[in-house]
Amino acid sequence: MSAARGGSAMRLRGLLRKEFLQIVRDPSSIAIAFLMPVFLLALFGYGVSLDAEDVPIALVQDAPSRDGADFLASLRGTPSFAPRDAASMAEAERLLREGTVSGIVRVPADFPRRLREASGAPVQVVVSGVDANTARLVQGYVEGAWGNWLAARAARQGQEAATPVDLQPRTWFNGELRSRNYLVPGLVAIIMTLIGALLTALVMAREWERGTMEALMVTPASMTEVLLGKLGAYFVLGTGGMLLSVAMAVWLFEVPLRGSFWVLWACSSLFLLAALGMGLTISTLARSQFVAGQVAIIATFLPAFLLSGFIFDIGAMPPVVQAITHVVVARYFVAIVQTLFLAGDVWAVIVPNAAALAIMAAAFLAITWRKSRKRLD
Amino acid sequence: MWRRILALVRKEFLALLKDPKSRLVLVVPPLVQLLVFGYAATFDLRQVPIAVLDEDRSAASRELLAAFGAGTTFVKVAELGSAAEIAPLVDRRRVLAVIRVGPRFADDLLSGRPAPVQVVIDGRNSNTAMVALGYVRSTVERFNAGWRASRGLAAPPARLEMRAWFNPNLESRWFFIPGIVGMLTLVVTMLVTALTVAREREQGTFDQLLVTPLRPGEILLGKALPGFVIGILQATLIMVVARAWFGVPFLGSLAAFYAGLALFLLSGVGAGLLISSLSATQQQGLLGAFLFMVPAVILSGFATPIANMPEAVQLVTYADPLRYFLIVLRRVFLEGAGFALVADQLWPMAVIGAVTMSLASWLFRHRMY
Numbered sequence: 001m002s003a004a005r006g007g008s009a010m011r012l013r014g015l016l017r018k019e020f021l022q023i024v025r026d027p028s029s030i031a032i033a034f035l036m037p038v039f040l041l042a043l044f045g046y047g048v049s050l051d052a053e054d055v056p057i058a059l060v061q062d063a064p065s066r067d068g069a070d071f072l073a074s075l076r077g078t079p080s081f082a083p084r085d086a087a088s089m090a091e092a093e094r095l096l097r098e099g100t101v102s103g104i105v106r107v108p109a110d111f112p113r114r115l116r117e118a119s120g121a122p123v124q125v126v127v128s129g130v131d132a133n134t135a136r137l138v139q140g141y142v143e144g145a146w147g148n149w150l151a152a153r154a155a156r157q158g159q160e161a162a163t164p165v166d167l168q169p170r171t172w173f174n175g176e177l178r179s180r181n182y183l184v185p186g187l188v189a190i191i192m193t194l195i196g197a198l199l200t201a202l203v204m205a206r207e208w209e210r211g212t213m214e215a216l217m218v219t220p221a222s223m224t225e226v227l228l229g230k231l232g233a234y235f236v237l238g239t240g241g242m243l244l245s246v247a248m249a250v251w252l253f254e255v256p257l258r259g260s261f262w263v264l265w266a267c268s269s270l271f272l273l274a275a276l277g278m279g280l281t282i283s284t285l286a287r288s289q290f291v292a293g294q295v296a297i298i299a300t301f302l303p304a305f306l307l308s309g310f311i312f313d314i315g316a317m318p319p320v321v322q323a324i325t326h327v328v329v330a331r332y333f334v335a336i337v338q339t340l341f342l343a344g345d346v347w348a349v350i351v352p353n354a355a356a357l358a359i360m361a362a363a364f365l366a367i368t369w370r371k372s373r374k375r376l377d
Numbered sequence: 378m379w380r381r382i383l384a385l386v387r388k389e390f391l392a393l394l395k396d397p398k399s400r401l402v403l404v405v406p407p408l409v410q411l412l413v414f415g416y417a418a419t420f421d422l423r424q425v426p427i428a429v430l431d432e433d434r435s436a437a438s439r440e441l442l443a444a445f446g447a448g449t450t451f452v453k454v455a456e457l458g459s460a461a462e463i464a465p466l467v468d469r470r471r472v473l474a475v476i477r478v479g480p481r482f483a484d485d486l487l488s489g490r491p492a493p494v495q496v497v498i499d500g501r502n503s504n505t506a507m508v509a510l511g512y513v514r515s516t517v518e519r520f521n522a523g524w525r526a527s528r529g530l531a532a533p534p535a536r537l538e539m540r541a542w543f544n545p546n547l548e549s550r551w552f553f554i555p556g557i558v559g560m561l562t563l564v565v566t567m568l569v570t571a572l573t574v575a576r577e578r579e580q581g582t583f584d585q586l587l588v589t590p591l592r593p594g595e596i597l598l599g600k601a602l603p604g605f606v607i608g609i610l611q612a613t614l615i616m617v618v619a620r621a622w623f624g625v626p627f628l629g630s631l632a633a634f635y636a637g638l639a640l641f642l643l644s645g646v647g648a649g650l651l652i653s654s655l656s657a658t659q660q661q662g663l664l665g666a667f668l669f670m671v672p673a674v675i676l677s678g679f680a681t682p683i684a685n686m687p688e689a690v691q692l693v694t695y696a697d698p699l700r701y702f703l704i705v706l707r708r709v710f711l712e713g714a715g716f717a718l719v720a721d722q723l724w725p726m727a728v729i730g731a732v733t734m735s736l737a738s739w740l741f742r743h744r745m746y
Contacts, residue, residue, distance in 0.1 A: 028661045036668070043672060047690040048681045050504045055684075071535065096542065097712075111535075121535045129544030130711050132552050133420045133504070134682055139539055140511055150533050164524045165441065166491035167517050169510055172467060174500030182502050183681075194667055202660050286398060290576050293663040294402045294568050298410075301671055302564065306414045311680050313505045315473075316423055321416045339470075342501045348469040 011221045015229030023233060032198050033237035037245045040191050041184075045253045048187065050179035052137050054082040056101045058092040063109035071107060071123065074149040080141040096128055103127040103138045173342040184253045185337035186310035188245040189271070193304040193330045195241055196275025197282070199234045201296035204283035204372070223372050231276060231365070238272045249341070259340035263350065267340070270357040271333040277364030278329060284371045304330035309338075332356045381591055385599030393569060393603060403568065403607065407561050411615050415623050418553035418680075424449060425509050428472045430457040435483035441494070444520050445476060450512050467499050473509050474498045486524070543711045554625045555706035556679040559699055562612045562638070563645055563673060567666045569604040570649030574741075575662030593741040597650065597734065604646040605639075612638050619710075628713030637705035637719060640726040644698035647733030654740040673699045701726050 023029045059075065061068045076083055084101070086092035092104045106124040114121035125142050127135040147163075174181050207213040216226055246264065249255045257264070282299065286292035306312060307321075308330035314322055325331050332353040339349045394400050429442050445451045454472050457463065466472050477495040485492035496513050500506045525532060544551050577583035586596060616634070620627045627634075652665035676683075676690065677699035683691055694700050701722040708714035708722075 026658070026660065028658075028664050032664055036664075039668075040671060043690065043693070044675050047676050047686045047693075049685040050681055052682065052685055115534045118531065120532045122538045123535055125537050125539045127539070127541050129541035129547050130552060130707050131682060132541075132544055132547040132549040133508075135541055135544075135547055136508070136511060140507070140514075142537060143514075146535070146537055150535070153534070163491050164486055164521045164530075165517050166493050167514060168493050168495050169513075170495060170497045171500040171503075171506055171510075172497060174503050174506070177500055177503040177507060179503045179681075194671065198664060198667060202663060206660070288396070288398075289579075289659040290572050291396060291398045291402065293572050293659055293666075294399065296663060297564060297568055297571075297666060297670070298402060298406045301667065301674075302410060302414065302560065305674065306417050309502075311504075312418055312420070313422065313502060315426070316419060316421065316505075317417050321413055324413055325417075338501050343468060346468045 007220070008225065011219075012225050012228060012232075015221060015225055016232050019229050019233035023237065029199060029234075029237065032195055033241045034244060036195055036198075037188075037191050037241045038248065041187060041245055041248050042252070044187050044191075045180070045184050045248070048180075048183050050133070050183070051177075052134055053079055055080060055103070055134070055138055055141070056082045056084065057103040057105060057138065058086040058095050058101045059083050060086050060089050060092045060104060060106040062089070062107065065107075065112045067112040067115055068107040070153075071111075071149055072105065074145045074152075075105060075142065078141065078145060093126075096126065099128070102131075102134060103142070105142060180253060181255050181342060182338055183311070184249045184255050185341040186308070186334050188242075188249055189308065189330050189333040189337055190301075190304045190310055191245060192238070192242055192268075192271065192333075193275050194300055196234075196238055196272055197279040197296050197300040199237060200230070200276050200279030201282050201292050202289050203230055203234075204280055204368070205286055205289045205292040206283075208287045209289055224369065227280070227365075227369060227372060230280070231273075234276050235269075235272060238276060239269070242268045242272065255341050257341055258344040260345055263345055264337070264340050267333065267336045267350065267354050267357070270354055270361060271329070271336075273361035274329045274357050274364060277361050277368065280368040281364045281371075284368045303328045307331065308334045310334050326356075329357070329360055332360075378595065382595050382598050382602075385591065385596065386602045389573070389599060389603045392573070393607075403565070407565060407611050407615060408618070410561060411557060411618055412622070414557050415550070415554050415619070418550070418557060420504060420508060420549040422450075422505065422508055422512065424452045425474065425512060426454045426472045427451050428455040428457055428463070428466055428475045429453060430460065430463065430475060430477040432480045433478050433482040437483040437486050438478045441478065441482075441517075441520055442476065444516050445513075450516070463497055467497060470499065470501075472499075473505065474513060476513070550623065551625050551711060552707070553680070554619045554623050555710045556677075556703050558612060558615050558619055559641070559677070559702045559706050560674055560679060561615055562608055562641065562702075563670060563699055565611050566604050566608050566642060566645035567649050567670050569607055570600065570646050571652050571666035572659050572662045573600055574650065574653035575656040575659045578656070579658050587741070593738050596741055597738040600650055601646045601734070604649065605642050608642040608645070609635075609638065612642075625710055627710050629709035629718075630715045633705070633714060633716050633719050634709045636716070636723060637702055637709070637726075640723055640730060641698055641702040641705075643730030644726045644733060647730045647737060648698070650737040651733045651740070654737045673697050676700070677703050679703060695725070696729065698726050698729050 059072050061072065075081055086095060089106055095101045096104055104126040108122065108124065111121045125139065127138050129135050171177055207216065250257050279296065282295045283292045286295055307325045307328045314325055314331070335353045336350055339346050393403065427445060429445065431438050431442060446453055455466060463475050467475065475497040477497065479493060479495070482492050482494070494517065498506045498510055541547050574583060577586065619625050648669055652669060653662050656662040656665055676694045676697055683694055683700065704722050705719045708719055
C-alpha cells in the first residue's frame, strides 16, 4: 500500500516535471502568467477611472452683468471644470454638438432683475446626455457650485442660507471617492480570470488533438494524477501572477489593503483553482484547441468584465440577470477583493463568497475529472 | 483569380461551420450576450437598499423619511434604533446608505436654522456611491422645496434649469448598448480570424496553401472574407435587437452605420489575421487575441471615458479601432449623425485596417517554420 502511494508521489513528481518542462519550452505560458498581469494592470490601473476632472464646459452670458459674472465665477474656481467662455448660445451649442464641451451654463439677460423677484432667477444648464454618467456628474458639480454661491451670497447679505434640510454626506471606506480604489482590485480579479482560463483552456485539448493523451493513458499514471500534475504546475504560475498583481495594486496604485494579507492569499488560491478549473473544463469538453480557444474568448472576458460587479453594480441589475451572474467566477472574487482592500476582514462578505468559489472550483474540477476518464473513443 | 479566392472562402466557411460546436459558438452567444449585457450594463440604480435612523421622532422627521419610502428609488431595509447598528449593516453590504436624522432636527427646522441630516454611504464602489448620493440629494431637495412652499418661505434667489440633449432622461443604458454592439462585433472578428492561420500553421496545412497557385494577397482575402461577412450579419442582427428590444433610438443614417462597421471590421479582421500569422501555435494565437481584445475594450471609452485617462494612455487609445467605432455608433444611434459628422472617425480605422492587413499578408510569405 505504502509502496503504491510512494509510486503515486513519484509519478506525480514526474508529471509535474513534464508540465514545467513544457511550460519552459513554450515561453508563452510564462508570458501569460507574469508579463500579462503587469502589462494589463499597469495600463488599466492608470487608464480606467470614473473621476471626471477638468470637464470642459461653455459659459454663456446673454447680457454681461455683475451678478451673472459673480455666479459664473463660482464655476471657474473648481478643479471639476475647465470652463471656456462662449460669445453666444449658438456658439455654445455648436461646441456641445461637436463634443468639444460636455455642458453649457447659460445666464439669461434678465438674471440680475429676476434675482430680486420672489420666484427667483433661472440659470440654464444643458448637458450632452450621450454619456449619461458624465452628464450626471456635470449636473452634480454645477449644483454644488450653485449651492456654494447661494450660501456665500446669503452670508454677504448677513443672512443665513435658506436651506431647510442640510444634507451632510459621510462616505465610508473610500473617503475621497477615488474610483481607482475600487477599480484596481476588480481589475486584479478580471485579469486573473483571463490568465487562469488562458493558461489551461488549451492544455487538455492539445493533448487530445496531438494524440499525446493516448500516450499518457498507457503509462501507469492515473487520470487523476495527470490532472493534478497539470493543475499543480499552472497553480504555481498563477499564484506568481496573483502576487505580482496584488503588489502592484498596493505599492504602485496605493490602494489601501485594510484586510489581512493571509485571508487574501487563501481566497486568491480558491479563486485560482476555480479559474484554472474553468479553463480545464472548457478544454476537456471542447477537445479541439480551435473550439476551446473560441469558447475561452466568449466565456471569460466579457462576462468577467460586465457581470462581475467590477464596474456595474450587480444590485442594479434585473433579477434574471442577477441570477445569471452567479455562474461567473469573477463575481465572488470581485466582492471579496473590494471588501478586503477597502473595508477589511468582513467575514459576513468573505465567507459566503469564498464558499461559492470553493463550490465552483470543485464543480469544474469534478466535470473535468469525469469527462477525462472516458477512454479512447 | 476570383474562382480561386471563392474556393478558399468556401473552404474557410466549411472549416468554421462544419464543427457543430464551433457553429454553436458563432451563433448563440452573441445574441444571449447582448440580452444579458444589455440589462447588466447600466449605472442607473434601482431599489437602493437603505436604512433609516430617526433620533428625533418628530412629525417633521417622519415626513422627511417618508419621502424616501415613496417611489421605487429606495427600499427601506431596516429602521435602526441606535447609531451602533449602522456599521454592521454597511459593512455587510446589507444597505448602501443610512439616513440619520439627529435629535434636534425638528427644533432646527422649525426655528429656521439649517437642520443637518447625515447620510452614511458605502464608498466601496465609488460610482454607485455617487449615483446613490445624487438620488438622496434630489429627494432632500424635493422635501426642501415642499417645506418652503408650505411655510411660505422665500425660494432661493437663483435656480437651475437642467436639460440633457440626446438622452433627456439620462438613461445610461442608451450609452452602453451601442457600445455593446461594438464590443460583440470585435469579439466575433477575433473568434473567426485569430486562430485560423495559427491552426493551419500548427497542423502544417499552411505550407500546403503556400505552394498552391494562390498569391499571399489572395490567401489574405480568402481568410478575411468570412470574418467580414459574419461580422456584418451579426452586427446587423445585434443592431436590430438593440433598437427593437431595448428601444435605443437609432436616429442617424444607415449608410454612416455601415460605413463605420465595414471599416471597423477591416481593422478588426486585419488585427486578428496579424495576430494569427504571428503565432506559431494556437496557444500563442489565443494569447495574442486576448492581448489585443482586452485593452481594445477597456481603453475604448466603453465604460470609463477616455477624457478621464492620463495623457500617455490617451495616446495609446488612438491605435484602438474600437475607440473610433464606439464614437460612430453613439453618434449614429443617439445624435442622429449622418456621414459628415462621423467622417473624422472613419479614416483612422481605414489606416489601422490597411496597416494590419498588409503586415499580415507580408507575414504569410515571410514567416516560415
